[in-house]
Amino acid sequence: MRRRTFLRRVLAFLTGWALGGVARHSAAAREGRGGSCYGMGIDVDKCIGCGRCMQACKEENDVPREPYFFRTWVERYTVKRDGSVAVQSIGTATGGGGDGFTEKEVVRSFFVPKLCNQCAHPPCVQVCPVAATFQTEDGVVLVDEKRCIGCRYCIQACPYGARYLHPERKTADKCTFCYHRLVRGLVPACVEVCPTQARVFGDLRSPASPLTRMMRLQKIHVLKPHLNTEPKVVYAGLDGEVR
Amino acid sequence: MRLGWFRRGSRGHGADRAAGSGAADPKCPRLSGWFRRRRWGDPPRPRHVPEAVARLSFVGVLLVAGFVGLRSVLPPALKNKALQQAAALEREKAREPKYAGAHACGECHGEQYEIRRNGYHRNVSCETCHGPARGHAESPVEVTPPAPRSRSFCPTCHAYDLSRPVGFPQINPIAHNPLKPCITCHNPHDPKPPTVPSACAACHAEIERTKAFSPHVLLDCTTCHSTPEEHKVTPRTARVSKPSRREFCGQCHSQDSKHPDTPKIDIASHGEGYLCWQCHYPHMPELE
Numbered sequence A: 001m002r003r004r005t006f007l008r009r010v011l012a013f014l015t016g017w018a019l020g021g022v023a024r025h026s027a028a029a030r031e032g033r034g035g036s037c038y039g040m041g042i043d044v045d046k047c048i049g050c051g052r053c054m055q056a057c058k059e060e061n062d063v064p065r066e067p068y069f070f071r072t073w074v075e076r077y078t079v080k081r082d083g084s085v086a087v088q089s090i091g092t093a094t095g096g097g098g099d100g101f102t103e104k105e106v107v108r109s110f111f112v113p114k115l116c117n118q119c120a121h122p123p124c125v126q127v128c129p130v131a132a133t134f135q136t137e138d139g140v141v142l143v144d145e146k147r148c149i150g151c152r153y154c155i156q157a158c159p160y161g162a163r164y165l166h167p168e169r170k171t172a173d174k175c176t177f178c179y180h181r182l183v184r185g186l187v188p189a190c191v192e193v194c195p196t197q198a199r200v201f202g203d204l205r206s207p208a209s210p211l212t213r214m215m216r217l218q219k220i221h222v223l224k225p226h227l228n229t230e231p232k233v234v235y236a237g238l239d240g241e242v243r
Numbered sequence B: 001m002r003l004g005w006f007r008r009g010s011r012g013h014g015a016d017r018a019a020g021s022g023a024a025d026p027k028c029p030r031l032s033g034w035f036r037r038r039r040w041g042d043p044p045r046p047r048h049v050p051e052a053v054a055r056l057s058f059v060g061v062l063l064v065a066g067f068v069g070l071r072s073v074l075p076p077a078l079k080n081k082a083l084q085q086a087a088a089l090e091r092e093k094a095r096e097p098k099y100a101g102a103h104a105c106g107e108c109h110g111e112q113y114e115i116r117r118n119g120y121h122r123n124v125s126c127e128t129c130h131g132p133a134r135g136h137a138e139s140p141v142e143v144t145p146p147a148p149r150s151r152s153f154c155p156t157c158h159a160y161d162l163s164r165p166v167g168f169p170q171i172n173p174i175a176h177n178p179l180k181p182c183i184t185c186h187n188p189h190d191p192k193p194p195t196v197p198s199a200c201a202a203c204h205a206e207i208e209r210t211k212a213f214s215p216h217v218l219l220d221c222t223t224c225h226s227t228p229e230e231h232k233v234t235p236r237t238a239r240v241s242k243p244s245r246r247e248f249c250g251q252c253h254s255q256d257s258k259h260p261d262t263p264k265i266d267i268a269s270h271g272e273g274y275l276c277w278q279c280h281y282p283h284m285p286e287l288e
Helices: A003-034 A052-061 A123-127 A153-157 A189-193 A210-217 B004-011 B013-021 B031-035 B051-073 B081-094 B102-108 B110-117 B126-130 B134-138 B205-212 B246-253
Strands: A038-043 A072-080 A085-089 A106-115 A133-135 A141-143 A199-203 A233-236
Touching: A038 A106, A038 A210, A052 A072, A052 A189, A123 A133, A123 A153, A141 B081, A189 A199, A189 B126, A199 A210, A210 A233, B102 B110, B102 B126, B102 B134, B110 B126
Parallel strands: A038 A233
Antiparallel strands: A038 A199, A072 A085, A072 A106, A133 A141
């Protein structure tokens, strides 16, 4: 074989191999895009702060009854006339006045439900030293409680404060979008019980899901966009004061 | 331990060679003699491996063998991250939900489901008020979800709170018809404020609004007033009647009345012969 022929054949082989690789990769990417990608929309203007979502979440997911252990929680933002902002996490039982404010002091006040943002680039997954927290194919971030060593690194890393250490299991715990309900075709418990439909659940990739519709019709924000975590929990009617 | 390379500059070759030769005890040659770079004129290296090196390599071989052996013995689920995560995912999927969803309720309780679906509570799931009911859906007789009837339940959503969105129906739980459970007046599956007939409210809207917050809210206008049809055409000439006897109010408020929760007085001695409505405004009677 002449040297020139040899080089030509090697070049042809390499080109074919590379093209095949690219094609395989893009096919895999297309396959990945075909699955669902769950997200939640929260309409701040509809939340009445009744705390039913927190109760239902505790019931559904065996979250400890004691206060301060929440997979989802509701914050009351109160913007006062002097420009200061008070943020209170409301208890499971609410109702009644605005916790120590008179109406004359308050410019505006509203409730913001919060939960794990199921980030597309989750800092908690990045920092876990034993790979106990991971992303499923449909974008939900889960914790493998058998693998977790309870080092609390993820709790520190989460910019949204969505994780807590389960006091009995001593492992990190957080919202799973009620993954066991999703696979049975049900919506998460907090969405199920929300009396005002302030929470909307759906598939971000399906053009027919209620979430996609909400995102089409409303102006959408996410929490802490500068951190580039790409949250899958989106907010409509979010005030600039919300952090 | 004496290291030849370290002392090379300071002592010179001769001394170094003497130190590194290990000629004194051929069974235990100095390590520095083994590792030192050979130079011209050095004695040949000892033929057998020094014992310390042999021991170390034995330990090393043991460690490697142990590691490899353990890895082959361990089940793949302990080594493979993908397998572990798949197992965690399966565990997560296997958890049983506790909230059944409103559609499951509608399969048996079709009537209430339909009523609710057409009322103001159409977006409120059954389990929002009745609690998680999947157990009830599976064994309807053994497990029954609670039906909250107490007055403290509805204000969870409907008590006035300044953070609640404008337009959401809210009441003051202290002033709003005290002592009555909400479900006396409001059907929770189809909540509506109790209404005065529009024929009356068209002119007497103030009375309508007042009565809506009074203990007499449940009484129809016609309980106390006879309303002739002509009153709508000529209100001044065809008047509605008012109660003309104390015994009329006494039906509920006298001491021998059977009504369970009204304030009772002695009709004969109370009020010195005035009619009741001359002192008490019936559309908003005071509690005292």
